[in-house]
Amino acid sequence: xxxxxxxxxxxxxxxxxxxxxxxATPNHSGIAxxxxxxxxxxxxxxxxxxxxxxxVGRVFDGAGEPLKDALVEIWQADAAGLxxxxxxxxxxxxxxxxxxxxQATDGKTGEFRFETIKPGAVPFVDGRLMAPHITAWIxxxxxxVGLHTRMYFSDEAAANAKCPVLARLEHQxxxxxxxxxxxxxxxxxxxxxxxxxxxxxxxxxxxx
Numbered sequence: 001x002x003x004x005x006x007x008x009x010x011x012x013x014x015x016x017x018x019x020x021x022x023x024a025t026p027n028h029s030g031i032a033x034x035x036x037x038x039x040x041x042x043x044x045x046x047x048x049x050x051x052x053x054x055x056v057g058r059v060f061d062g063a064g065e066p067l068k069d070a071l072v073e074i075w076q077a078d079a080a081g082l083x084x085x086x087x088x089x090x091x092x093x094x095x096x097x098x099x100x101x102x103q104a105t106d107g108k109t110g111e112f113r114f115e116t117i118k119p120g121a122v123p124f125v126d127g128r129l130m131a132p133h134i135t136a137w138i139x140x141x142x143x144x145v146g147l148h149t150r151m152y153f154s155d156e157a158a159a160n161a162k163c164p165v166l167a168r169l170e171h172q173x174x175x176x177x178x179x180x181x182x183x184x185x186x187x188x189x190x191x192x193x194x195x196x197x198x199x200x201x202x203x204x205x206x207x208x
Contacts, residue, residue: 020071020139021104028104040073040102043116048096050079050117054190055151055180058110059138062198066110070140072195074101074114074151076133081120090123118153118189124164131159131166138195148208151193154181169204177203 026034027041044052055074058066076099077083082091084099093099094117103112121129134151152160160166166175180193195203 021069024071024102025104038102040098040100043098043101043114045096045098048078048117049094050097050120051189053116053118054188055112055114055116055134055193056190057112057180057193057195059105059112059140059195060197060199061142064199066105067140068105068107068110070105070110070112070138072103072105072112073137074116075099075135075137076116077119077122079117079120081122081132083122121159126164128164129159129162131156131163133163133165136193136195143197147197148206149195149203150178150206151180151191152178153191154179174202174204177201 021029022031025038026032027038059070059072060066075083078094078097078099080091080094082088082093084093084097097117101114101116103114105112116134119132119134121132124130131152133153136149136151138147138149150165152163152166160175160179166178169175177196180191183190183192197203
């Protein structure tokens with residue numbers, strides 16, 4: 001006999017949310033007092049070296065609609081190409097720059113925004129230089145395993161052409177899905193990087 005539970009209802013079945021936002025970005029979710037600031041909200045400290053940039057974008061589903069419940073994390077090197085990591089062997093990364101950011105997309109527009117530093121080139125395993133880039137990880141409804149991709153810069157065409165990672169893409173025509181377009185607004189340098197989960201212009205994702 002099936003037991004009736006009138007006072008305890010089944011927990012809603014969702015692949016990623018809203019619990020990922022409650023745990024990872026409680027302040028964004030309206031839960032104050034857990035952390036003074038959500039981890040990854042601020043990346044650039046006072047005295048950080050390098051060019052300040054803003055990254056904006058949205059995550060689009062297969063129907064072309066922006067996801068308003070996505071979570072985006074980024075990892076990157078500092079302006080000298082050094083990562084804030086114990087595994088960094090080439091020198092000490094900028095102590096005023098975290099290299100890690102986490103933002104939830106806006107509940108109305110679906111847009112994410114990062115205030116960060118333009119990264120320097122990082123050596124590949126064989127010593128060649130990878131073009132300046134930012135690694136992104138995306139989680140949202142319907143995504144059972146987080147998706148990894150990279151963002152490259154439209155004003156680094158020469159470096160992009162020599163990047164050993166971009167050169168390994170089987171379909172070179174899809175490299176454009178990884179390129180963020182630069183613009184200047186109100187004296188700020190802004191790069192737009194939209195992430196498309198499916199469709200003809202689907203973003204390249206990496207099997208990491």
